[in-house]
Structures are given as structure tokens and as C-alpha cells.
Amino acid sequence: EVQLVESGGGLVKPGGSLRLSCAASGLAFSDYGMNWVRQAPGKGLEWVSSISSDSKYIPYVDSVKGRFTISRDNARNSLYLQMNGLRAEDSAVYYCARDGRRGPGRRFDYWGQGTLVTVSS
Amino acid sequence: QSALTQPASVSGSPGQSITISCTGSSSDIGYYNYVSWYQHRPGKAPKLMIYDVSNRPSGVSNRFSGSKSGNTASLTISGLQAEDEADYYCSSSTRSDTEVFGGGTKLTVL
Numbered sequence: 001e002v003q004l005v006e007s008g009g010g011l012v013k014p015g016g017s018l019r020l021s022c023a024a025s026g027l028a029f030s031d032y033g034m035n036w037v038r039q040a041p042g043k044g045l046e047w048v049s050s051i052s053s054d055s056k057y058i059p060y061v062d063s064v065k066g067r068f069t070i071s072r073d074n075a076r077n078s079l080y081l082q083m084n085g086l087r088a089e090d091s092a093v094y095y096c097a098r099d100g101r102r103g104p105g106r107r108f109d110y111w112g113q114g115t116l117v118t119v120s121s
Numbered sequence: 122q123s124a125l126t127q128p129a130s131v132s133g134s135p136g137q138s139i140t141i142s143c144t145g146s147s148s149d150i151g152y153y154n155y156v157s158w159y160q161h162r163p164g165k166a167p168k169l170m171i172y173d174v175s176n177r178p179s180g181v182s183n184r185f186s187g188s189k190s191g192n193t194a195s196l197t198i199s200g201l202q203a204e205d206e207a208d209y210y211c212s213s214s215t216r217s218d219t220e221v222f223g224g225g226t227k228l229t230v231l
Contacts, residue, residue: 035220037167044124045159045167045210047220059219095166105155105214109178111166 002026002110004096009115016086016119022079022096022112030074033057033099035108036081038092038117046092049081050099050106064090086119093117125150125211125223132229138199141226143211144192149221151192155214158187158196161225162207170209171196198228206230 008020022034036048049060049070058070069082079096093114100109126144133139143150143158150156158171169178171187174194184199194213198205211223 037222044225045161045212045222046124047212047222050220057218059217061219097167100169100172104218105153105173106212106220107155107157107169107172108159108167108212109169109172111168113166 004098004110004112006094006096006112006115009094009117011118011120012086013121014087014119017082017084018086018117020081020083020094020096020115020117024077024079024096024098027098027110029077032102033106034070034072034079035097035099035106036070036079037095037097037108037111038090039095039114040089040092043092048094051079053102083117086117088119091117091119123221125213125221127209127211127223127226129224130227130229132231133198133201134231135201135203137201138197139201139228140198141196141209141211141228143194143196143213143223145194145213145221146192148217149192149213149215150189150194152216153214154189156187156189156194157212158185158194159210159212160205160207161210167210201230203230 067085097108098110159167161167175187
């Protein structure tokens with residue numbers, strides 16, 4: 001059974017930092033790209049970042065560039081999101097999702113249950 | 122990186138068909154055939170329903186179908202069932218190799 005389990009969310013003050021983790025099991029983690037997608041309260045889904053299977057290609061949504069860093073450890077089947085300089089508008093449920101395509105384009109075929117990040121003073 | 126445009130809500134009665142539109146631009150939907158649709162129920166993980174405009178993953182009902190014309194993609198659900206009630210999101214890969222989602226459409230089964 002495929003499982004993606006996020007952790008590391010919580011309450012943090014504006015300007016603070018948080019590191020999210022996503023532990024994967026039941027899938028060939030090292031063969032596929034991984035992603036972070038977020039959903040702010042009452043809002044829609046927003047793609048945040050992707051990381052290729054070999055960590056060589058890493059795009060970000062403009063709003064997090066320079067503040068967030070995605071990384072992965074294929075030996076540990078884990079995905080990470082280091083979030084610095086957090087703002088109120090970063091408050092959201094953060095999902096990790098596997099990109100089921102090897103090659104151009106994306107399709108998110110497996111998702112975790114999400115971890116809640118709240119940025120507030 | 123503007124969000125794709127979806128209607129905020131659609132509704133239909135059991136057994137009917139509904140269509141949800143998703144409008145983008147020549148830099149995303151119009152550029153690639155990499156449009157996906159996701160079903161999202163509250164408190165649950167999103168579920169992939171359609172990928173590459175019109176392909177269904179294994180296990181997804183054939184009542185779900187997708188299409189695209191120009192910069193607009195569509196999701197059609199036929200034979201509506203109560204269990205179809207959820208939020209639906211489109212997404213597209215972009216020419217700058219990012220990903221963009223639609224604002225989401227709340228489907229109500231009357």
C-alpha cells in the first residue's frame with residue numbers, strides 16, 4: 001500500500017521557519033519526482049514546488065522563491081520543505097504528492113493527508 | 122502564474138450529467154496536453170481523476186471524462202451519483218515547467 005505521511009506543521013510567528021517532512025512507503029520513491037502542494041483556508045490548491053528524482057531540477061512558484069527550499073533523501077524515502085521567512089499568507093495545509101510521470105508534464109497520482117502550517121503572531 | 126479559471130459551483134441531480142470548465146492560456150492549457158483533474162473531499166487527500174486531458178487512472182469510473190479545446194479544458198461527469206459530491210480542481214503544466222491549478226469547483230448533487 002502506498003503511503004505518504006507529512007509531518008512538521010505547526011504554529012509559527014511571521015518571519016519564522018519550519019521544516020516539513022514527507023515519509024514515503026510502498027512506492028519506488030527514488031524513481032519519481034515529488035511535489036509540495038498547499039491549500040490555504042477556504043482557498044484552492046496551489047502548487048508550491050517540485051523536485052526531480054535526482055534532485056537536479058527544482059522549480060518553485062514565484063511567491064516562495066528565495067524563502068522555501070525543497071529537498072529529498074532517496075535513501076530515506078523522504079521529501080522535505082524548508083520554509084524560511086514565513087508570512088501569514090503561507091498558512092495552509094501542505095500536501096506532498098508524487099508525480100506519476102517520468103518526463104515532461106506532471107500528474108499527481110499519490111497524495112498525503114497533509115500537515116497544517118499556521119503563521120500568526 | 123495566474124490560476125486557471127473554473128466556475129465556483131455546479132450542481133446536478135442524480136443520473137444527470139454535468140460539465141466543469143477550466144480556462145487557461147496559451148502558456149499552459151493551450152501549450153501542452155498535460156491537463157489533470159482532481160477530486161477533493163473535505164479532510165481527505167485529493168484524488169487524481171483524469172490526466173493528459175482525457176485519460177483515466179486505473180480504478181476511476183468511466184463516468185468521468187475529460188476534453189480540451191484551445192485554452193479550455195473540461196471535465197464531464199455522467200450519471201451523477203451522491204458520492205460524486207466534492208470539490209474538483211483542474212491543473213496544467215506550463216511552458217515554464219511549473220504547475221498551475223484552477224480555483225476549484227464545488228459540485229453539489231441535489
